[in-house]
Amino acid sequence: MERTLSIVKPDGVRKNIVGEVIGRFEKAGLQVIALKMAHLSKAEAEGFYAVHSKRPFFGSLTEFMCSGPVVLMALEGPDAIKKVRDMMGATDPAKAAQGTIRKDFADSIESNIVHGSDAPETAGFEIPYFFSALETMRR
């Protein structure tokens, strides 16, 4: 069993595909263990993407991430991190494989609908960034 953090980014919420994205994860055998909507502040988006702070797109990316509400979720299942990454597709939708979320719905390398943790250490930072221990407790 593994846990990962996924986000339906502001463009996904604007396009009314929150249910579509969560439905794809559920159909792939992943369980939603925590879920909430939030409108991130600039500081919150900057903290989340701190690893990218030196990249030229950091300002634009963090503006985009607080341009509207997002849906935050922790998912659990066998191989959850790779499963979500495979379903998301490449960062640039032009390079994403057929049938992936980004290929089907994303407009650009920045507005690419969905986030998923890229490694266990990343998930270990990202899940508690948004959810408390109580919110992600198995009951």
Ligand code: GDP
């Ligand atoms: P991911 O793991 O596929 O989400 O990609 P990265 O961790 O490399 O980048 C994080 C996010 O930054 C991406 O999902 C995009 O929203 C954005 N991003 C990545 N590369 C670029 C870029 O070259 N230009 C812009 N404007 N945004 C980018």
